[in-house]
Amino acid sequence: MTITLPRKKKRAEAPSGRTLVSPSQLRTRGGKTLYVIVFVCTFVAFTIAFLFPLYWAVTGAMKTPAELARTPATLVPQQWHPESFAEAWSQMNLGKYLLNTVVVAGGAWLVQLAVDVPAAFALSKLRPKFGNVVLGLMLVTLMLPAAALLVPTYVTVTDLPLLHLNLINSPTAIWLPAAANAFNIYLLKRFFDQIPDELIEAARLDGAGPVRTLWRIILPISRPILAVVSILTIVAAWKDFIWPLLVFPDTGKQTLSVMLQRVAIDLPLNLLVAGMVLASIPMIALFLVFQRQIFAGLTAGSIKG
Structure with missing residues (x-):
């Protein structure tokens, strides 16, 4: 004789998270x-x-x-x-200063990607000796106030070490100091850490070196985080004021942010506001065009196998 015990009712699974309305x-x-x-x-x-x-x-x-x-x-x-x-476009000659800003922001973007992406790849996948120490020292620089770096950076660009070049009134005075961005390197490294090492090993077995692996494998699957880093870089260079003011004493080479501040006293208030609106249109358009890639990069936490 077998005794059948009554089955226990399964408890209803609790919702994965709290919501305002159940x-x-x-x-x-x-x-x-x-x-x-x-x-x-x-x-x-x-x-x-x-x-x-x-x-x-x-x-x-x-x-x-x-x-x-x-x-x-x-x-x-x-x-x-x-x-x-x-009237604001013609009186302030916005086309000229818009071109100056595009050159400064575009160059800063290219230089940062050329430096930050290989640096993050090396720290994440090549794992050099004392790599964590180097990353820690880079992150320490984020704790320094930007104002404390103005004087040493300005002295450096006025007399570039070894080459003894004066970079004042040159876009390279903005490109070079912005090249190694610790925050962007950290973002890229965290994303590269999620890429399976098996992909790197497979590429190595096929005879691909580090440069080819980075170009053919890492970059194509890193487009979301590259979009985020690109937006952060371009926006920071576009709206920067203090550093372009110091390195561009020539008014004809200044960026939009510096020029708008310089002419604010002499222009009617409505024209100044119109100039600010026109100066912000490229960044708004950039965000609207690449918003899908930006959101994908912000939410990218893993890569499916």
Whole structure:
């Protein structure tokens, strides 16, 4: 005679994470309504928080200087003056300074990738002796205030060691100090650490050296993190003010950020705001074009085998 014991009921699996509205409540009409209300309110609030400053700048550029300085401020211009953007472009010669900024930011981007990617690959996959010590010393530099590095860096670019070159009024004065970025190297190394070593070993067995492995294997699967590093590099070089102000005493070679500050006293307020809006358009367009790659790089934590 066999005795059959009653089976224990399986406990319902707990949800993987806490949510504002539980799954059981979402099945009800009230729960769905609450979810929609919370989602819409959150979406509208964040949209307003991010888009309102842009709206304020664009509409402020199309106001008259008197209306722009009025208190309390008007939310909508009483008279629209879209010609302010054309006047700002011509009076400030924005095309010339935009080209200067593109050269500075583009060169800084290329130089940083040329230095940071091989450095991160070497620290992650080649594992040189004292590599962790080198990485630690690089990360220590992130704790130094930027102002403390201005004087020694300026002395260096005025008399480049060994070559004895003066880099003032040259874009290389910005490219070279920005080449080895400890934060970008750390980001790239953390991503490269997730790449299976079996891929490196397979490439080595096929006769590929470190350079070929980096070019043919590592870089194609590292596009998300490369997009993130590229955006960080270009934005930092685009908006930098103190260092370009020091190394570009020639006003004809200055970047947009320096030029806008220099002409702020002499220009009407609406034209100055219009110039700032025009100067920000390339970065906004860059983000909109590469937003998928940026988000993919920010969320990349592992690589599926």
